[in-house]
Amino acid sequence: MGEPLSCWSFMEFGRKSESEQKDAASRDQTGDCNGSSLNGSNNGNARNTPEMAIYEQYRNRGKITPQLNGVSHDRFNEKPQKPLLPPFESADMRALAESLCRDIIRGSPDVKWESIKGLENAKRLLKEAVVMPIKYPKYFTGLLSPWKGILLFGPPGTGKTMLAKAVATECRTTFFNISASSVVSKWRGDSEKLVKVLFELARHHAPSTIFLDEIDAIISQRGGGSSEHEASRRLKTELLIQMDGLMRTDELVFVLAATNLPWELDAAMLRRLEKRILVPLPEPEARRAMLEELLPSVPGEEELPYDVLVENTEGYSGSDIRLLCKEAAMQPLRRVMVLLEEKQEVVPEEELPKVGPIKGEDIKIALKNTRPSAHLHAQLYDKFNADYGSQIL
Structure with a gap:
């Protein structure tokens, strides 16, 4: 009897030609057999770590299936999906891309406009x-090509990140959350x-x-003295070059930037961020809608003083x-906690007292204990918006 056929024997039997191997390598469709390399080399060396990690991602996501005798066994007969990574010129670039995919590619943020x-x-400006x-896309061609760079600026806590996530959810785009x-x-x-x-x-x-x-x-602004490092300067230059390349192509890649300090941005970046949108502090109508959603009135209980809250939250x-x-x-929870602290033993969960509704006195105490944190630079935001901002008249 002959020796049993191993996985490597099947590879030798179904080996592709040299041209087919190059095509297969360019499409990154490789199979695995006991950690051996199948991307056109037959020396039995193990794959390096970045390529192996990418292969495992493909295999787990069902993007590809192992090959036997050069034939892909796809039991579902589905069309091949887009590969996780584009072809790169070097293994170093591929390793960097793998780390970016692992850290920042997200699914739909699931944030609605409502x-x-x-x-x-x-x-309205973002839409x-x-x-x-x-x-x-039919209407946005030629001179009306879409804006590729958008800046959201305003005080902290006003919803800039929420707006960016709503755009990604509405458009169903791949969302890269970069810091x-x-x-x-x-x-x-x-x-x-x-x-x-x-x-x-x-x-x-x-x-x-x-x-x-x-x-x-x-x-931030370049040429700020000796504090700017050479590596920081190179990073800024590369970002400006890549942003400029987006404006000269028809690919639907949008850059949404958010900042609380727009006056510290470099002038060249401001030019590339074509739409500069102020995200201001909420107006009275928006504040009332937030309060009614976060503190809804309980039927049969005291009506909460929304008008007083709106007036005092300017x-x-x-x-x-x-x-x-x-x-x-x-x-109300603090009142319950006072009762629980008076008892020496721990109260069972089924015997815990019910938390009462929010009263008007609770609202007054909350107003005394909470102070605004984002109104200090309101004039600076208004001036920047008057000088650089995009508005709909």
């Missing part, structure tokens, strides 16, 4: 700049490579949205209003 109270002007070009830690590396030259790989990934998964949160930490951001409602909701 969940954001107020900000009608900002919503005009991003949502409509994706839904109706400074995602594109800054301690290794020389890797930061600018990460920026380049990020935009290549965004083009590969288009339509996609790149959300640069707190962009002032990444690309200058509060959406985050401040949420903290105010949380403080008001804590008052």
